[in-house]
Amino acid sequence: MNGILLQLFQDTLVVVIAPLLLGWVNQCRAWLQNRSGAGVLQPYRNLIKLFHKDAVLAHNASPLFRFTPYILFASMWLAAALVPVVATDLPLSPAVDVIALVGIFALARVFISLAAMDIGTSFGTLGARREMLVGFLAEPALLMIFFTAAAISQSTSLVTIVETLAHKQFVIHPSLAFAAIAFVMVLLAENARIPVDNPSTHLELTMIHEAMILEYSARHLAMVEWASMLKLLAYTTIGFALFMPWGIAEAGNWSALPVALIALFLKLAVAGAGLALLETLSAKMRIFRVPEFMGTAFLLAVLGLLVHFLHGN
């Protein structure tokens, strides 16, 4: 019973704080650029604005185009709900391991790409093509990162990984350092961040993610945007689970929950600021450099795995 309550709590929590994370990242970017910024609550205002608008659909939009935003939102919510964000005692968690998690992200990608091509505009197709280029390189790298962590805990379940890393005897795992760098690179690519994509661009010819959602408006766009925010949160919390799991409450340990919440917000604040710093320091790379970038991520993840086995633990 407690587990179900906790699951419900986490599900609500991730949906509510996902826009806050994006708002924080944007605010940090503004500060780093000497701008005052729109405040951390701006993503909420944007979502409310979009929900109040009338949706405009192309005449030739198929049902696929209309239900894709909901599929995107559902899959990202599911992904964020599966990650041990504040506690490991999640009834849903054993059902899905990290490989299935990669599958959920892939499912969302397939739908958004199909929806992008559905209307038949050249930008949608352009974006879908580029998204596939990034995606097919990012997925193997992400899998390798998960394998590195899984090799340590002898399990592909995120809950077990967290339990092993956070609550067993403290051991330094050099393999995780490689995996962590690779993970940050994958996070940047998968969440359409600089240097791979530019989330704030208005230049339609350079877009990847934005090009795919150009045809969406109002509540559909709100769902897509919210799904992106959830995706960023899911990725960030996966990163916490793998590389800094300290503070996440152990199963059954209710008293640790407030500490876990504080730890979560602290980690999000640091990670958001770090992401903003990375984005401020880098320029967007040419699209054909993306394969090199993702190749490096893959290579680092493989190195991590090799280090793990060479280390012999």
Next chain:
Amino acid sequence: MKLDEFPTKFPKLPGPMPIWHGTVDAVQFRSLCEQVARGGGKLVALWGSDELARDAGYALHVSLVTALGMLCLTLPLPAERPSYPKISDLFPCANRMQRATADMLGLYASGSNDRRKWVRHRAWPNNVHPLRKNFDGNAVFPTETDAYQFVKVTGDGVHEIPVGPVHAGTIEPGHFRFSIIGERVLRLEERLGYTHKGTEKLFERMNLEQGAKLAGRVSGDSTVAYAWAYAQAVESVTGTTPSPRAMALRAVLLELERIHNHLGDLGYLGNDVALAFGFAQFWILKENALRLNNELFGHRYLMDKVVPGGVACDLDAQGSERILQMLKHLEHEIGILKDIYDEHAGAQDRFLTTGRVSPDLAAELGLTGLPGRASGQAWDLRAQFPCAPYDKLDVRMTTHINGDVAARVTVRFEEVLESMRLIRLILDQLPAGELRVTVGDAPENALGLGWVEGWRGEILIALHTGKDNAIHRLHPHDPSWQNWPVLEHAIIGNIVPDFPLINKSFNLSYTGQDL
């Protein structure tokens, strides 16, 4: 052509610029154009005029420039079936000017095989020409279908991306048709004219005094350059000489305009490679400059400050001091930002070799102004044909040989620094004198040309006077006419996502050429 031949044959127009004007027949017209083209000269502008009221049919005018100065030729055309020998084979940039002249006045270039419309979209039919004097400005025409033929590229895997005229960002409208294979651009074709608003026709309802205001609004970001060119044209036909103080202040305004436009562009170029930091810093500097403009001269973009006869603003010692302070701060900031741009591996990776226009290609296509100088085309009116106060300043022209985005960034940086040096020199010895002298009456049927180096390139105002100081015909010419076609070449072989960056590095005017 021996470059000292033509001036002796034709009369020089009054005014500070070396401009000669002559009326020629079709054979001379073609042969003079050929000589200028062969001698390394270039075409500045081509326009037509309706002279039916004087029983003189129509006339076609071209402005050619050589190392000696400008040669303006007028070719009278018959009232029936007016046509003139094409010059687009000599000067490729003439193609669109010829097509626009055909749309607006019904003057056709004989021998040209590109007969497609240019400015005319669907708003008026083929046989109607808005710049003819008998055109009724209130006439409404049924919208016709717009069957514009783009050049098709065919082949395995080739497809088209149509972009615009409405874009995802808030920018001017223009249509770009890319033929691509994968991400690589095989061909780009532009279609402009979406901001056509009848500017030239509007001038014909005005007199010389009223025209000044409109001239400053042909392309808002170059308002000082246009206003100065207009003032120069009016002063040429009326025989007015502004005071040295007015000329010095005009130069200060022109250089301030160059500085704030270059600052804005440098910011945008950072933004286009997602270096939002650079964008924010440069726009803070630009905003500071604009606010100072507003404070000292009463307008952020310095509109209506240059007027025929002089200037409509003054600068006291305190104002000079404020400008010098701003320049000092600017110099410091730009030094830091230039280092950041130069040493940022990610930004340089995007800038270098992107959108390259080789000097040979630039010369062949007539690339002009700032992008021209970045491709080794050493033309800068301030250095070559300096009028007061530039004649005392020894303006250093910035050129670069690479012709890529990085070169255009470098030229912008150096031109900002040069403009700062010029402003300091001018303010150091700001002459006393009247701000604005009275402008006399203009003779009927006179031609006045104003020729000024704006931040984008050389701007020409061709003014034909009518009765009682009325404007008979006025053609404002933006350097974008020359440079838009070169952009089509600059993108070839680059990838689609680099187009916005290349486009921004040229930063051409839509409204200035759609008119």
